[in-house]
Amino acid sequence: MTSSFSNLSLAEPLARAVAEMGYETMTPIQEQAIPVVLAGQDVMGAAQTGTGKTAAFSLPLLQRMLKHENSSTSPARHPVRALVLLPTRELADQVAQQVKLYAKHTNLRSAVVFGGIDMKPQTLELKKGVEVLVATPGRLLDHIEAKNAVLNQVEYVVLDEADRMLDIGFLPDLQRILSFLPKQRTTLLFSATFSPEIKRLAGSYLQNPVTIEVARPNETASTVEQHFYSVSDDDKRRALKQILRQRGIKQAFVFVNSKLGCARLARSLEREGLNTTALHGDKSQDERLKALAAFKAGEVDLLVATDVAARGLDIKDVPAVFNFDIPFNAEDYVHRIGRTGRAGASGLAVSFASGGNDVRLVADIEKLIKKKIELEPVEFDEDRPRGRINDGRRHWRDEGEAGDARDVLDTLERPRERTDARPLRGSGRPHRAPSAPRDPFFEQPYETPEREAAPAWEAAAKTTPSRGISSNIKSKRKVPALFKTAAQPN
Numbered sequence: 001m002t003s004s005f006s007n008l009s010l011a012e013p014l015a016r017a018v019a020e021m022g023y024e025t026m027t028p029i030q031e032q033a034i035p036v037v038l039a040g041q042d043v044m045g046a047a048q049t050g051t052g053k054t055a056a057f058s059l060p061l062l063q064r065m066l067k068h069e070n071s072s073t074s075p076a077r078h079p080v081r082a083l084v085l086l087p088t089r090e091l092a093d094q095v096a097q098q099v100k101l102y103a104k105h106t107n108l109r110s111a112v113v114f115g116g117i118d119m120k121p122q123t124l125e126l127k128k129g130v131e132v133l134v135a136t137p138g139r140l141l142d143h144i145e146a147k148n149a150v151l152n153q154v155e156y157v158v159l160d161e162a163d164r165m166l167d168i169g170f171l172p173d174l175q176r177i178l179s180f181l182p183k184q185r186t187t188l189l190f191s192a193t194f195s196p197e198i199k200r201l202a203g204s205y206l207q208n209p210v211t212i213e214v215a216r217p218n219e220t221a222s223t224v225e226q227h228f229y230s231v232s233d234d235d236k237r238r239a240l241k242q243i244l245r246q247r248g249i250k251q252a253f254v255f256v257n258s259k260l261g262c263a264r265l266a267r268s269l270e271r272e273g274l275n276t277t278a279l280h281g282d283k284s285q286d287e288r289l290k291a292l293a294a295f296k297a298g299e300v301d302l303l304v305a306t307d308v309a310a311r312g313l314d315i316k317d318v319p320a321v322f323n324f325d326i327p328f329n330a331e332d333y334v335h336r337i338g339r340t341g342r343a344g345a346s347g348l349a350v351s352f353a354s355g356g357n358d359v360r361l362v363a364d365i366e367k368l369i370k371k372k373i374e375l376e377p378v379e380f381d382e383d384r385p386r387g388r389i390n391d392g393r394r395h396w397r398d399e400g401e402a403g404d405a406r407d408v409l410d411t412l413e414r415p416r417e418r419t420d421a422r423p424l425r426g427s428g429r430p431h432r433a434p435s436a437p438r439d440p441f442f443e444q445p446y447e448t449p450e451r452e453a454a455p456a457w458e459a460a461a462k463t464t465p466s467r468g469i470s471s472n473i474k475s476k477r478k479v480p481a482l483f484k485t486a487a488q489p490n
């Protein structure tokens, strides 16, 4: 973050909204993108959630639309002029909320439409007329077909999280939607990656875009304190608990390499008195929503997760991330620890290497992040028996646990994540496991719970009330709409 918003000469209503948000300086994506969008050029932006990219496109679009601002009650005076497309309802809702805040002192109207909930209230809002429409593609097409949304006066289109939209299979929907729009328009595309598919999409729909790249994917934030400990598998849980205790960490993510390991570790930690939930792709939608909401509300202290969960989780500042297993892909290390130390907050990333193959995986990480990694020994506080946990309540067997029948069933029924903890081996090529597929579920923003209560490893009592998710996202019954297949994604 370098320069101030005052350098932008934003119109007073927008400058006031920015000031009310408490923003002082622009984030790098804002610094680079806002002048380009104000100048009316197309943008191809490589930026992830959490970089401030919503303001980077919303503020200049609102500024440019101010010339159309009016207080008429006639819907005809409020045609859709800016369309923002996102892959999931959580992201759409999150972006729409931000747009509303930035536009709050203007007469520009905004609305959000996404699937899984009744179309009627959305229809009523659309019929009244809105200048900025935030939408997921499937539901937008429903509204287009029902003639609730007319897009022939759209001047600006934002394809946000474009790579995820393609991952989910939205390309045909996107192509259809774009076919309804005037050719003469400004198009902004934001994506975490510039895969060949994204480049093709950009080639078809963007005109001489300015490429803007902010957070290079392989960089780790300088605000994250990174430690690598050499510790045997048997001592990892003990080391984890000790670090939590010593550092007074209230909440953390604990990453493991397999869903089986995820379920086992969560169960073990829970039995040891830590308030823990497992989060992996095999959990039912309801379980996953509950787990994430409980973590956000501060009702859960440790979230044990696989890499499926790591991707796309919009988390601002979880205090610490533990790599209980060193990830098979060095890139996943960067994704995992990107959950902490966000937006300038300080974070802690602790990784446990247990020798053998881990040494090579750590070397891969070292190469990727271009930082020297020292493997540190763990010095245990007291002479608790190694490989056993003594929490004052009961003793556990050594951690060569055989697992139980439920673990085995989980493994057989659910093919999406790897079920063993061994790295895949290729022939002579670097040993890399394929990255876990992205999961549209994990799009919900995380905010640090405001609580003072001690975590479970310090005190049993928890008093924090649940804050829940946005008021736009209500009933549980509506959740499955998020998870529809590519054929009917929204």
Ligand code: AMP
Binding pocket: 022, 023, 024, 025, 026, 027, 030, 048, 049, 050, 051, 052, 053, 054, 055, 343
């Ligand atoms: P985004 O990447 O757009 O989802 O933004 C991530 C978070 O950063 C949001 O909570 C924004 O409110 C916040 N944010 C955006 N721009 C700034 C800024 N210039 N200064 C401080 N916070 C910001």
